[in-house]
Structure formats: C-alpha cells, structure tokens
Amino acid sequence: GDSVTQMEGPVTLSEEAFLTINCTYTATGYPSLFWYVQYPGEGLQLLLKATKADDKGSNKGFEATYRKETTSFHLEKGSVQVSDSAVYFCALHTGGFKTIFGAGTRLFVKA
Amino acid sequence: GAGVSQSPSNKVTEKGKDVELRCDPISGHTALYWYRQSLGQGLEFLIYFQGNSAPDKSGLPSDRFSAERTGGSVSTLTIQRTQQEDSAVYLCASSDSGWDTDTQYFGPGTRLTVL
Numbered sequence: 001g002d003s004v005t006q007m008e009g010p011v012t013l014s015e016e017a018f019l020t021i022n023c024t025y026t027a028t029g030y031p032s033l034f035w036y037v038q039y040p041g042e043g044l045q046l047l048l049k050a051t052k053a054d055d056k057g058s059n060k061g062f063e064a065t066y067r068k069e070t071t072s073f074h075l076e077k078g079s080v081q082v083s084d085s086a087v088y089f090c091a092l093h094t095g096g097f098k099t100i101f102g103a104g105t106r107l108f109v110k111a
Numbered sequence: 112g113a114g115v116s117q118s119p120s121n122k123v124t125e126k127g128k129d130v131e132l133r134c135d136p137i138s139g140h141t142a143l144y145w146y147r148q149s150l151g152q153g154l155e156f157l158i159y160f161q162g163n164s165a166p167d168k169s170g171l172p173s174d175r176f177s178a179e180r181t182g183g184s185v186s187t188l189t190i191q192r193t194q195q196e197d198s199a200v201y202l203c204a205s206s207d208s209g210w211d212t213d214t215q216y217f218g219p220g221t222r223l224t225v226l
Contacts, residue, residue, distance in 0.1 A: 093213075
C-alpha cells in the first residue's frame, strides 16, 4: 500500500543553519505531496505542496521539489530561525482520497 | 471565516464508557476527514466523508468506532466501550472538494484520555 517515510527526529540546529528533512514515498498512482507543520500549542497547518512531478512548493523560506524518479519530497530551508521550531509532517494524497502522513520530524532551533 | 472547530477540546473518560467527539468543518467544504494522533506517532487516517457519498471507513481500527455526518456538515465520531489504547488526540480536517490536490484544514483536536 501507499506509505510515507520521513527522517526520525528530533533534529536540533543552531539559528541560521541549513535544514533538510528527508521524505520518501511509495504510491501506486500519482499523488499530490504535502508538508504540514504543527507549531507548539497549535493545530496542523499546510506549509507547502506540489501536485505533479518536478513541481516545487515553497513558503516561508521552505522549499520542496516533487521528484518522481527518486520518489522523494525533501524539505529544505537555507537559514532556520528559532520560530521554525515545530513538528513537520510529510504527506501524500492520492485519488483514493486517503491521505497518508509520515510519523513527523520534530525540529528544535537554538538561538 | 471561521476555521474547523472541534469539541470538546479535552475529554477524560473511564474505560468502558462511550464518548462522542464533534467536528464543525469550514462552511462549504464538502470533504471531511478524521485522524488519530497518538503520542509520538504520526497521523492515522480513520474515516473520510465526501458530500453525500458513502464514507470511506477503511481506517477505522475496530467496530467500536463509528462516525456520521449530518446534512453534509457537522460530523460526530463515536467510540463505544473505550479502551486505554484509544487515548490520543483526534483531529478533524475539511477540504473544499476532497480532490488529491486540495489542502486540508485542521481543527485544534480533541485530546481523549481513557483511564
């Protein structure tokens, strides 16, 4: 069945460091791919998405490119801030209307 | 406009009791999802409603779990004879049409604790 695998956390970085959170997927169809973020004490919210191969989603300095050949959707940010501390979830959504989420990666950014 | 709301925000119950969790989706959204987030775990899909179609119940973990959506709007997730392993945060989300490209908008969740 469809699945999402993302790197285990927690990830601890210093402010202004480069961030990569790996995400790979398996899917029988052609899913849309999402990154959702959950800030402390808040609900889940969309960070960015890409709906077809080679699309790049971007928001708040974060980017991820839909790579069909490597079945990946890695999240990157060039310079993280303390306010980026949160849990990040990679997800895929297929035409079957079921969304599959990864286990989440907790990011801590130190000042 | 208002976002997705859920009630109660917290629920503590005794093992064996039934509980009802409520979700009010964004007005006009035809798709509604229920997920479960256990401590340290990702989101586990439970059930999906799309308009007036029969719901996709493939994620419900047992027959103690059921959900309904009245009038294409408010949804209630019912857990009968609760067990300690049901303790989790239950999240509701809605989206415009349910298509694979749609963003899901999440409610704040209901934290269920079964003693």
